[in-house]
Amino acid sequence: MTLAHARPGERLIVEKVGGERAFRRRLLELGFVPGTPVELVGVAPLGDPIELLMRGCSLSIRRGEALWVSVRRAAGAAEGCCDAPPPAPTLEAAVTPCGSCRRR
Amino acid sequence: MRIVQAAMSALGAVDRSGAGGATRPEAGERRAAGRPLVIVVGNPNVGKTTLFNRLAGARGRVGNYPGITVERRPGTLRLGGAGEDVELLDLPGCYSLSARSAEEQIAINAVLGLAGNPAPTLALVVVDAGQLIRNLYLVLQLVELEVPLVIALNMIDEVEDEPPSAAAIARIFGVPVVPTSARQGVGLDALAACLREQVSRPPRGRVAIDYPPALERDLARVAAALPPALRASPGRDRGLALWALMSVDEHDELRDVDPDLRAACLAVRRDAGARDLDDEVIATRYAFLDRHASVLHARVDQHLRKRAASERIDRVLLHPVWGFAVFVLVMLVLFQALFSWANPAITQVERATGWLQEQMAAHLPEGLLSDLLREGVVGGVGNVVVFLPQILLLFFFISLLEDSGYMARIAFLMDRIMKALGLHGRAFVPMLSGFACAVPAILATRTMERQRDRLLTMMVIPLMTCSARLPVYTLIIAALFPPAVGWVPVQGLLMVAMYLFSIVVTLAAAAVLGRTVIRGEHAPPILELPPYRLPDPRSTLRMMLERAGVFLREAGTMILVCTVVLWALLSFPRPSMPPAGEPTEAARQHALAESYGGRLGRAIEPALAPLGFDWKIGVGIIGAFAAREVFVSTLGLVYGVGEQDDEAIPLRQRIHEERRPDGRPVYTPLVGLSLMVFFALACQCMSTLAVTRRETHGWRWPAFMFVYMAALAWAASFLVYQGGRLLGL
Numbered sequence: 001m002t003l004a005h006a007r008p009g010e011r012l013i014v015e016k017v018g019g020e021r022a023f024r025r026r027l028l029e030l031g032f033v034p035g036t037p038v039e040l041v042g043v044a045p046l047g048d049p050i051e052l053l054m055r056g057c058s059l060s061i062r063r064g065e066a067l068w069v070s071v072r073r074a075a076g077a078a079e080g081c082c083d084a085p086p087p088a089p090t091l092e093a094a095v096t097p098c099g100s101c102r103r104r
Numbered sequence: 105m106r107i108v109q110a111a112m113s114a115l116g117a118v119d120r121s122g123a124g125g126a127t128r129p130e131a132g133e134r135r136a137a138g139r140p141l142v143i144v145v146g147n148p149n150v151g152k153t154t155l156f157n158r159l160a161g162a163r164g165r166v167g168n169y170p171g172i173t174v175e176r177r178p179g180t181l182r183l184g185g186a187g188e189d190v191e192l193l194d195l196p197g198c199y200s201l202s203a204r205s206a207e208e209q210i211a212i213n214a215v216l217g218l219a220g221n222p223a224p225t226l227a228l229v230v231v232d233a234g235q236l237i238r239n240l241y242l243v244l245q246l247v248e249l250e251v252p253l254v255i256a257l258n259m260i261d262e263v264e265d266e267p268p269s270a271a272a273i274a275r276i277f278g279v280p281v282v283p284t285s286a287r288q289g290v291g292l293d294a295l296a297a298c299l300r301e302q303v304s305r306p307p308r309g310r311v312a313i314d315y316p317p318a319l320e321r322d323l324a325r326v327a328a329a330l331p332p333a334l335r336a337s338p339g340r341d342r343g344l345a346l347w348a349l350m351s352v353d354e355h356d357e358l359r360d361v362d363p364d365l366r367a368a369c370l371a372v373r374r375d376a377g378a379r380d381l382d383d384e385v386i387a388t389r390y391a392f393l394d395r396h397a398s399v400l401h402a403r404v405d406q407h408l409r410k411r412a413a414s415e416r417i418d419r420v421l422l423h424p425v426w427g428f429a430v431f432v433l434v435m436l437v438l439f440q441a442l443f444s445w446a447n448p449a450i451t452q453v454e455r456a457t458g459w460l461q462e463q464m465a466a467h468l469p470e471g472l473l474s475d476l477l478r479e480g481v482v483g484g485v486g487n488v489v490v491f492l493p494q495i496l497l498l499f500f501f502i503s504l505l506e507d508s509g510y511m512a513r514i515a516f517l518m519d520r521i522m523k524a525l526g527l528h529g530r531a532f533v534p535m536l537s538g539f540a541c542a543v544p545a546i547l548a549t550r551t552m553e554r555q556r557d558r559l560l561t562m563m564v565i566p567l568m569t570c571s572a573r574l575p576v577y578t579l580i581i582a583a584l585f586p587p588a589v590g591w592v593p594v595q596g597l598l599m600v601a602m603y604l605f606s607i608v609v610t611l612a613a614a615a616v617l618g619r620t621v622i623r624g625e626h627a628p629p630i631l632e633l634p635p636y637r638l639p640d641p642r643s644t645l646r647m648m649l650e651r652a653g654v655f656l657r658e659a660g661t662m663i664l665v666c667t668v669v670l671w672a673l674l675s676f677p678r679p680s681m682p683p684a685g686e687p688t689e690a691a692r693q694h695a696l697a698e699s700y701g702g703r704l705g706r707a708i709e710p711a712l713a714p715l716g717f718d719w720k721i722g723v724g725i726i727g728a729f730a731a732r733e734v735f736v737s738t739l740g741l742v743y744g745v746g747e748q749d750d751e752a753i754p755l756r757q758r759i760h761e762e763r764r765p766d767g768r769p770v771y772t773p774l775v776g777l778s779l780m781v782f783f784a785l786a787c788q789c790m791s792t793l794a795v796t797r798r799e800t801h802g803w804r805w806p807a808f809m810f811v812y813m814a815a816l817a818w819a820a821s822f823l824v825y826q827g828g829r830l831l832g833l
Contacts (some may be wrong), residue, residue, distance in 0.1 A: 021353060021382065022204045023628050028386040029200040030630065031238050036390075041415075045424035046520035051633060056411065057235055058633035060516050062523070065628045 019068035146230035148197030252306030329368030442540035449493035457486030484667030526618030538568030556624030693744035786817035
């Protein structure tokens with residue numbers, strides 16, 4: 001699935017960023033590397049753009065571009081916060097916690 | 105508050121032993137005569153400018169990069185005692201050094217001292233302690249390029265319950281780290297001390313990142329193609345190769361990239377096949393940073409309290425109903441301020457100018473010089489100062505909106521609408537300000553990141569119905585149209601129609617220009633929504649004064665010169681020997697008709713005749729170039745009824761009665777409509793052009809603005825007048 005299809009409050013993991021090089025490079029450099037947890041926080045009142053929470057930072061991109069970001073649902077997203085199993089032993093332990101406690 | 109002063113004494117050895125040894129030769133040579141140069145770099149929204157202001161005190165000035173409208177703010181840091189001052193340079197915020205456009209290239213050029221930039225002695229990297237990993241990505245790039253640097257671990261007050269470990273950062277990168285809070289003034293002395301110590305022996309960090317072997321081979325290939333002038337040490341060459349590989353491709357807009365280097369990058373990209381080089385580089389860097397995340401105590405939940413508060417506020421401010429209600433309210437206040445609150449101050453400026461001119465007329469001997477001083481110089485200074493109230497007010501609001509974080513929310517709310525125009529949400533506030541006055545509105549386009557967006561917004565702002573058009577509309581509507589026909593309020597409707605017309609034309613012009621002349625690269629906006637913060641009054645005050653200062657210095661002189669030229673145009677040649685005593689209105693009318701401006705009006709009459717204008721209107725249009733409302737007073741002079749305002753009955757009467765040689769009235773309602781359309785579209789404002797020149801660094805864009813708006817105005821008025829005649833009006 002892509003970010004554009006996610007529901008507000010959903011906890012996701014970035015799988016791949018596609019699209020034009022300039023756009024995907026910017027997203028990657030902001031930390032959207034594969035394996036990074038991301039949450040769709042909400043959608044602007046006029047339906048576009050969308051607000052994301054990633055690495056503790058709120059970002060907004062347009063729906064058209066969100067189509068380029070493939071994601072999967074985070075494992076254990078339903079269980080609640082802070083104890084989601086980290087996909088890799090290194091980064092996510094520090095980055096994952098509490099993403100879902102703050103859903104709108 | 106626990107301040108971790110990372111003692112860096114142990115790092116001396118690391119610094120000294122850094123690969124390459126000596127500082128880049130050009131750095132030493134170029135700065136030999138001057139003071140050490142410290143550039144301040146960092147992500148946007150990390151309090152970089154606040155820290156700069158704290159360090160540089162009031163001595164900072166605003167400057168510009170050659171050719172490109174991005175701020176470069178030099179300042180001086182008095183280190184005291186040591187006897188040596190340091191020059192500080194505040195660079196625009198950036199998330200990364202990799203570049204696609206010439207605009208993004210500024211960062212790498214400034215950091216490495218390329219393309220005519222002075223090579224910095226040291227980089228002060230400002231890092232948001234609550235967004236550590238993303239901020240360290242930039243630090244990583246700088247260290248890979250072997251740029252000597254000191255890290256300010258800023259906003260430490262926002263994570264005081266569990267601050268990241270400055271010592272750990274210092275250990276990983278091999279550079280000094282000083283925890284600071286620029287807003288609260290914490291850690292500034294320690295930072296100054298650290299800078300003082302480090303400028304004499306710039307610390308060069310070291311970081312060992314293991315890129316995949318295939319990528320290392322690619323990097324070696326690119327590094328081998330570096331031109332000799334760029335080579336320094338194996339480590340820095342590798343850093344540069346990384347930069348080039350991440351930046352160069354078939355479609356980039358970078359300037360002055362060595363052809364061999366470019367060819368090597370393209371060849372490597374071609375040969376990469378299924379491998380994605382961008383993925384490899386960026387993912388490896390982030391993997392490195394994330395591996396250290398636990399050591400650094402870089403936990404995202406540190407921002408949780410701030411973030412949670414922001415989310416609660418956003419629940420209201422981004423709400424479909426309440427969000428827009430608050431938004432409309434904020435914009436109303438902004439608009440009201442520009443339109444009404446500035447008025448008393450504007451009136452005072454005008455009154456003071458008038459008073460000064462009267463005093464000069466009364467006390468200076470009559471003659472050319474006193475006329476020049478009175479009408480040209482004092483009038484010109486008045487023309488400049490009169491903009492200050494609106495500029496100060498607008499930047500007061502912009503600073504509050506930016507610093508509080510609400511500006512990003514405005515962009516978020518309005519993006520959907522602005523997208524339709526080929527712009528993004530940040531263009532909204534400058535466009536709205538255009539309804540009050542194009543001059544501060546054009547200055548406000550600086551809140552946008554990209555040159556292309558700024559340019560497009562600047563080019564269409566003068567089409568908005570600014571307040572200077574109102575006196576012209578009022579005069580024409582009141583003189584030529586009945587207040588009401590039956591129960592239809594004609595005059596009021598016309599005024600509303602003029603506003604709607606200007607909005608439609610502005611939107612259409614943005615859509616057309618954005619797809620033709622100012623196309624630019626398609627760069628989807630990625631907007632950061634920073635947590636809400638309380639604005640800092642010092643920053644606000646500083647921004648207001650800075651913007652006003654730049655306007656006075658750089659656009660002001662141009663406006664002054666134009667005022668003098670216009671005055672000369674309408675006063676020369678001087679009438680031979682004025683009759684004794686007070687010059688009569690008839691004499692002034694005659695002098696104006698015989699002036700160069702009057703002759704010019706007659707010369708351009710053939711061009712204006714198809715629009716329904718005679719030469720006297722032409723003189724009015726020339727005079728209106730000083731400012732649109734001057735049209736009214738110039739017409740007063742042309743018709744010999746004295747200088748008038750738009751409420752004046754004699755001028756309205758006179759306009760109503762003015763006849764062509766064949767006895768037909770000059771001003772029919774159709775001519776009035778044509779004239780209003782002309783004023784709606786033509787760029788009749790030297791101040792707008794002057795400020796556009798200042799913001800775009802050259803005459804090219806103001807010239808384009810003038811020509812396209814004049815052509816648009818002429819064509820539209822032509823259609824209105826000739827179309828109306830065909831319809832028998």
